[in-house]
């Protein structure tokens with residue numbers, strides 16, 4: 001049995017966090033892509049509204065087989081203090097009964113805590129046992145710094161302990 005990291009990343013920062021986790025925890029990972037056009041100023045505003053309203057979206061892959069995994073991470077950027085539509089869409093398609101789940105959020109600088117709180121509620125509704133969470137601020141940070149900060153979280157939260 002093993003660990004799987006399921007995440008959404010628009011700009012690549014959450015992708016870097018997820019891949020650093022995967023490398024350090026010897027975990028598998030799946031990046032969820034949102035098929036809706038999200039770049040550009042107008043779309044950023046719309047994306048914030050979508051996140052605030054917890055709208056679902058079209059994603060690929062449309063489903064993830066989690067049957068071989070007993071620990072699942074869900075990671076997402078923070079949009080308007082909420083999880084992204086893509087991560088909420090995939091969570092709603094996962095039966096998390098009997099799974100240990102860790103949720104994490106990246107953010108510029110604030111409201112990652114409300115994002116992870118909502119993520120926790122959502123995965124619990126799908127049957128998960130939430131065992132840990134964390135947020136990571138990315139604003140103004142180099143890729144090297146994001147990797148370092150992620151490795152610091154792994155140490156601080158003792159995330160290697162959950163590897164089986």
Ligand SMILES: Cc1cc2nc3c(=O)[nH]c(=O)nc-3n(C[C@H](O)[C@H](O)[C@H](O)COP(=O)(O)O)c2cc1C
Pocket residue numbers: 008009010011012013014015044045047048077078079080081082106107108109110111112138139
């Ligand atoms: C639509 C949108 C809304 C955002 N809302 C917030 C927010 O409420 N708080 C915050 O600190 N950062 C916010 N951000 C910044 C991202 O959460 C942050 O830059 C994140 O690390 C980006 O991850 P990514 O590169 O994986 O997409 C927002 C970004 C976008 C595009």
